[in-house]
Amino acid sequence: MQAKGENGELLKNIAQHIIENNQNTNNNITVLTNNSNFQNLDENSLKNELINIKYTPNNLDLNTVLLQLNKRKTLKTNTLNKNIIISDFQVSTNKNKIDFTNVNSTTQLLQVTPSNNTNIFIDSVFITTKNIEEITVNVRIKSSKISNLSVPVSLFESEKLVGKSTAQFKNNQSKTIQFTIPNTTTFNGKITLVDNFLTFDNDFYFSVSAPSKINVLSIGKSSSFLAKIYTENEFNFTTTPLPNLNYNTLQNQHLILLNELENIPQELVDNLLSFSKNGGSIVIIPAINSNLNSYNSFLKTLQIGTVTSKIEQEHQITTINYSHPLIKDVFEKKVTNFQYPTASIYFENAFYASTDILKFDHNSTFISSTDFTNSSVYWVASPLEKNTSNFTQSSLIVPVFYNFAKQSLHASQLYYTISPTTTIDVATSIEKDEVLTVSNTNTKFIPLQTISQNKVRLHFENNILKSGFYTIFRGENAIKTIAFNYNRTESNLNYLNVAPLIAQNEKVSMATSLEAVFKNIHDEQKINWLFKWFLAFSVLFLFIEMLILKYFNI
Incomplete structure (x- = not known):
């Protein structure tokens, strides 16, 4: 959702449209994202949350989203309840076969698409050869579409530029280029390319360190x-x-x-x-x-x-x-x-x-x-x-x-993909009252850890949400540096054809625009409001009729 549409980045554009179209101050709206849950927001609270909404590497499949919405439905009574799922609906959201048959409340799907679906990204880094003096690092660059572009690629050691190359696709979707680095004790490398369309996958971090025996x-x-x-x-x-x-x-x-x-x-x-x-x-x-x-x-x-x-x-x-x-x-x-x-x-x-x-x-x-x-x-x-x-x-x-x-021994890899299930073994011994800490320039935290006689296993649940280098410390002593990268599953820009999937459930429909969604909500609320008035008048007229029958001989 960081990809650009006609009016800028998809996520930010949708957030702005929601703010502009939510004109009913009596609405309470709950916003669910891939990593957050904002309950029953009024107009001002909704505006604040949407203005400050952030990108996240967490990825929910669509079945998980539907289960969350169904669970919320069971908690609601006497409420006009409508679900709107806004997404680009990439193929990666369909990890398991999507099941719309159990959706039990009115749900609209709004699929937003970028203006361009060609994305150049760094897919992976791996080592092919290593000798006493040098290490050959291979960088696999991919394009979401067959391309003839030539893309400049740079290698940095920390912040120092140490190598440059060019990925020439030549009517292809993949290109592997090589860099040679010294076989030193440690090398914290960052690969960077220039692609202005989608930026989260333009950098790739890796760390080469002497392996523990x-x-x-x-x-x-x-x-x-x-x-x-x-x-x-x-x-x-x-x-x-x-x-x-x-x-x-x-x-x-x-x-x-x-x-x-x-x-x-x-x-x-x-x-x-x-x-x-x-x-x-x-x-x-x-x-x-x-x-x-x-x-x-x-x-x-x-x-x-x-x-x-x-x-x-x-x-x-x-x-x-x-x-x-x-x-x-x-x-x-x-x-x-x-x-x-x-x-x-x-x-x-x-x-x-x-x-x-x-x-x-x-x-x-x-x-x-x-x-x-x-x-x-x-x-x-x-x-x-x-x-x-x-x-x-x-x-x-x-x-x-x-x-x-x-x-x-889960030895240190070149890099890790940000995930709640990542575990790393650190070959060190610590006392029972000690813990290992992890930090970078912006954050410091203590991950869940399992202590053994000669190693500590670190469990990174949702501690890391930003790519880059992280250093593991025992007290004030740095033990090792590890590299984390965003998952590349959303880099290929492959989208689902959602319409055939929802044909089996009449409660689920496709929306043409966010404006149409809010107009539909407004019309339903208006009908609901008129129904309540008609019901009130019906009760009033029935009461008047009963009074007339009681006190007047008609």
């Missing part, structure tokens, strides 16, 4: 494949046999692997339960001769379920759950012709709420995950020694085990 501990058998995956440039990897385990180090880990232990002692169970509750993730790889009573005691303590039996029969590992977070970014497309790994021994389970990641050819679980509020437990159904399984020689071993660790 992830602490990974393997308890039990020493396996060479783990050391090859958990390399020292990204991980602090240690392995120890169970008798040599220092229990004091467990709470400092992000990921713990139980690598083919035959028994899991109660002391380890107690420590791992605390570790899991504090946000640590666990991978369980059983041994050939695992004591199932010991394993089930541990699994029941975690409230996962039980291992039911040991099966000695060879099966291929054939099914990949491509939608699982551990896998979804690994493959560009579904793989149908890779060499399937096998396992000759595996353990069947009866878990309560696990999600399969990999499965055998007979649909039994090979690897699964059970997710808790801020941690996960991964189950590998087979021992991974070479005599039992060749999974460690397959192409799946590296991404699966690598992502076990990466998922255990």
Whole structure:
């Protein structure tokens, strides 16, 4: 609604039209926006709220709006109630199939459209190559329509201009350009282009910082494949046999692997339960001769379920759950012709709420995950020694085990999209009476946070409503800088054809203009006012007639 119509920005123009057309001082109007609710406003209050109305990155789908309006209808009695939904009705408002059948009060839809529907915007930023000295940053520029424009694009480090380029579309809708930046400890970058039509998506913020190393501990058998995956440039990897385990180090880990232990002692169970509750993730790889009573005691303590039996029969590992977070970014497309790994021994389970990641050819679980509020437990159904399984020689071993660790710490991304569901893990330890704060030049706040032994998970609900850089502080010490950007779903300027959607409900109609909407309201109020007078006169005449009949002999 920031797009421009014939009389300026759509949102501001509509607000002005409402102020001009709301001439009835007896009206009480409630205004619902994507992030605000102004109840029963008189003429002056309505004017003040509309003059000060702000853009918001929050996006409501149309079904949510209809539910809110229906709920308000149930609270109204003896009131001339009319709903007016004013929007550009972008396709993004139709996240779920719009259902107008349950609308229970008179509703008019006013669709406003911009004078131009060509928008150039920065869609995303990503890194393709990185070496000791340089990082190649790719910037994807998009146009809502096929274009031949050449658009200048600039790169800033904070406020300093460090690079310029041009996005030449050449009868296309997308163009990717590259910038090279130094591989330094931190780089807070802002990409900017010039497009005067719609401005909220002309800037894009990103932050490159040295990643925190992830602490990974393997308890039990020493396996060479783990050391090859958990390399020292990204991980602090240690392995120890169970008798040599220092229990004091467990709470400092992000990921713990139980690598083919035959028994899991109660002391380890107690420590791992605390570790899991504090946000640590666990991978369980059983041994050939695992004591199932010991394993089930541990699994029941975690409230996962039980291992039911040991099966000695060879099966291929054939099914990949491509939608699982551990896998979804690994493959560009579904793989149908890779060499399937096998396992000759595996353990069947009866878990309560696990999600399969990999499965055998007979649909039994090979690897699964059970997710808790801020941690996960991964189950590998087979021992991974070479005599039992060749999974460690397959192409799946590296991404699966690598992502076990990466998922255990929500590492800082290049940027985040403003959303009520964003969470970020900060690798730091704080005391119970301490909190992390987040601030930029305009605001400072304390987000909801979950404190673990070696990390703090920040939950950004509706704290951030403006794109830019935000710094996370522990006391007066800056820990890291993160970048937030507006969602680009409304940048494509694709609009719904609403008329066919409302044909199924006679209470819903399309309005031609805001003036027509207010004229209709005025006419209904006038009819309602005349009806009340006619009703009053009818009662009066009936009373007079009764008096005449009583006192006059007619």
